[in-house]
Amino acid sequence: MQLRYNFRVYPDAVQRTALARAFGCARVVFNDGLRLRQQAREAGEEYVSDADLSKRVITQAKDTLERAWLGQVSAVVLQQALADLNVAYRNFFSSVTGKRKGRKVAPPRFRSRKDNRQAIPASVLAPRGEAVTHPDAACSTRSVEGISVL
Numbered sequence: 001m002q003l004r005y006n007f008r009v010y011p012d013a014v015q016r017t018a019l020a021r022a023f024g025c026a027r028v029v030f031n032d033g034l035r036l037r038q039q040a041r042e043a044g045e046e047y048v049s050d051a052d053l054s055k056r057v058i059t060q061a062k063d064t065l066e067r068a069w070l071g072q073v074s075a076v077v078l079q080q081a082l083a084d085l086n087v088a089y090r091n092f093f094s095s096v097t098g099k100r101k102g103r104k105v106a107p108p109r110f111r112s113r114k115d116n117r118q119a120i121p122a123s124v125l126a127p128r129g130e131a132v133t134h135p136d137a138a139c140s141t142r143s144v145e146g147i148s149v150l
Contacts, residue, residue, distance in 0.1 A: 022074070023118040025072075025081075026073075026077050026080070027113065029058060030081040033057045034109075050086055088108035092106070
């Protein structure tokens with residue numbers, strides 16, 4: 001069983017900046033990965049593997065001057081953006097082949113800067129890599145760019 005929790009956070013100015021940076025970087029990585037896979041399909045090349053996509057969109061992009069700012073956010077956020085793209089493609093292909101029940105799923109679309117539905121994983125670890133345990137309950141809090149989320 002999968003659970004989903006919604007939280008309302010009230011970040012200060014510094015935290016808003018950090019969150020905006022994380023959301024923006026996740027959107028750029030998702031769109032870059034989608035663009036690479038679409039270009040490969042149009043050129044008749046084979047499907048770009050997940051490892052190759054991660055290497056090209058994250059690792060090699062951080063070494064360029066125009067994408068060096070990707071190094072300012074947690075790598076978990078960037079990897080999760082590619083994982084979301086992989087899930088979107090998996091759902092699309094399962095829908096097309098008939099393995100997925102229900103209505104047909106459209107192919108993945110580019111994420112818009114103007115769309116206000118933004119998400120990054122709450123599983124990003126605390127700044128030094130450790131999870132912070134809540135003293136009153138059997139739950140742990142994780143830090144998302146400096147904002148504690150239960």
